[in-house]
Amino acid sequence: MNKIIKILLFFALIIVLLQACDKIEEPYEREINGGGGNRKVLLEDYTGHTCVNCPGAAGTAHELKDEYKDQLVIIAVHAGYFAQPTNEPYTADFRTEVGEELNDFFGIVSNPAGMINRIGEGQERILVETEWQSAVGQEVARPADAGITISNTYNEQTRVLNTSLDIKFINALPGTYRACAYIIEDSIVAPQKNNDPALGPSPDWLDFVHDNMLRGSLNDTWGDLVTDEDITAGSVYTVQCDGFTLNAEWKDRHCAIVAFVYNEDTFEIIQAEEEKVK
């Protein structure tokens, strides 16, 4: 019996030494001291109309937009399995060539999934919804390395859009940079699966409002090379994207151009910007 007590005491000692519990008391919410930076951050929300958790993620993106305003730019990429057209009422096809290519390239298999400035390597880039807020908070707190000015010239009759991106590098940067100009559309009312009755009708949310939906690119999935010179502080470059015709079904007043500059080798986005088409 004596030895049993010894063993139990020894075991109890291990438990005391090794384990630790952090019991969190209410309130669970806390103040976040972010900010200070002026980097404009891109959140890519990979989504699909049959993805039941995606309305929650879209809600998180909206909350972040409310918090960080112009410092956050959002693209909702409808791609992959959950974006495929299927049975009623999910017959719409919101997929784009650009979106599918991004989805395949970055290896996104589950939705919702997000990338914040495409930071990290491989699968590290892909963040679940609960990770977005922290990743955005960290990025907006950084100083910007570049600024982008988008100038849109849009002809309402022909629906042809000419866009120029003026990119000013604030700091000298190693590496090669490319610039993309994507077009997004807000306020598209279409059915969306939803598993959270606290957010809206479940399981089918027939009049869901899809915002920031990626519609295409003005200069392909991977954009144009900004320059092949070394990037020096204060250098300015222009990327011109002319002759893009808006699809007749898109509401031009709900369309905007999202531009971003990224490192060609790491894919890390150093600055993003958004400007309405008209």
Added chain:
Amino acid sequence: MQTKKSIILKKITVIRFLYLFVFIAILPVLTQAQDILGGQVRGNFQVDVQTYEPNSQIGITKEDINGEKVGMNGFGNFIYTNKNFTAGLRFESYLKPLVGFDPAYEGTGIPYWFASYKKDKFEITVGNFYDQFGNGLIFRAYEEWTLGYDNSVNGIRVKFNPFKGVALKGIYGVQRYYWVKYKDSDRGIVKGADAEFFLNDIFKAWKNNKTKIILGGGFMSKYQKDDPFFKYKLPENVTAFSGRFNISRGRVNFLGEYAYKINDPSAINNIIYKEGQALFISGSYSKKGLGITLGAKWIDNMSFKSDRFETGNALDLSFLPPLTKTHSYSLEAMYPYGTQPNGEMAVNAQVVYTIPKKSKIGGRYGTTLEFNFTRVNAIDKKALNDTTPIGAEGTKGYTSAFLKFGDLKYFEDWNIEITKKISKKWKMILAYTYLNYNFDVIEEEIESDHNIYKVHVGVADVTYKFDSKNALRLELQYMETRQDSGNWAAALIEYTIAPKWFFSVRDEFNFNNPQSNNTYHYYSAAFGYTSGPNRIQLSYGLQREGILCVGGICRKVPAASGLTLTIFSSF
């Protein structure tokens, strides 16, 4: 005209096949156990290769295949043992991973290696290891090749048996996450200890007692640093405890385990701060010709992963044992149940009875009846107050009544199987299954009863033995449901030349599909060759979309068309 890309892809495909044939050629050399430096090397290999081709009939387009015409998953295990010393490694290669496996597996390398030394009362392992505490409610690290699941721990494990009847172990490390190396607290550091007491060995007076009692208990703790940018406060140290017993006397065995976990806000539980609990109990009675098993399981907020934001099939610490029957016939297995870690209450009863040989009903060779029932419901969750919905983020979540069924049905399975050997030449299995499958809960995580599939499946499996080597088996299945993809029928003919060869053809036929006016045939043909420890299997045809579950963990297998080659060998 071929594009440059397609020519390169073709070349790569040819090179992959060349590698494969070289591998097959050297297999006999590799597969002999080797004596090296006075020790023994053993191990096993498996290679799964699948080709993909478009098929308009089942809706696989060129775009779906996207130029990736071949996938390959392969591994080789090598274990070296020399007296008290054991060391091993597993090489894995996914180029590219087969469709349905996580693309994060793409790559090739050695994700698993270990060295272990055992002396007297101690055993120390460094490197990767698999282990579990009790039934696994707070810790189980294991690998399941068919699912692409591996949550091995990389670190140190110590086992210590101070006296006869007492087994202690402690573990410390980080879990495998595909090919991603641990850095900067990107996942939790896990540590735990477990003790098991065999009372009949400890107390001399109990040594010859017919009642055998084993008690056990332990804890598992994870440390993951806080994230100051996250809007809720996060616990850095989360611990789960468990206690268990196993009592047996003669034909009766009774076991149970209870686990408790402190607040663990995570992506799976929607950042709620409620404690987690789980209870698993099982009792069985067995005698010649009769076996009865009764089980119950109550799970409440018990997902326990070493990364709080992981949502996929990875980094699990807890394993919540499934109570549902694992069906072996393909249509019975079409709607498998996946464990719901946020809450479920399950009961199961299984009776196996063999009607004795040479009785009136039992016939000359006896008849075995197997009956199985499983029911899984929600647990009884109540809102914290009138304004906070159940499970709302950043709250305590809800309150729950211990061991109480909730109203919503998740899954039900009634199954009866009769196995009868009619004569020396004929053997027959008849089975009937009735399932209720809550699609919304199991596949969509929607707490609703709008889509409960009611499924009937009948199976007849008849084998005729020509002689001691040659046998022909006919398997017929019929499934009826008004939901999902409607009715299915399946037929399989298999010819076996024991112990080396088998040849089979099968068709799974989908009709009365509420979503389509078409009918679909999924034909396939297969053959396999087994020679001692080596096995080669080749099949060609169409594979329907499905869900594959092992131990309550599931993965979606998309529809595919093409050739599948599996080579397995052990030495």
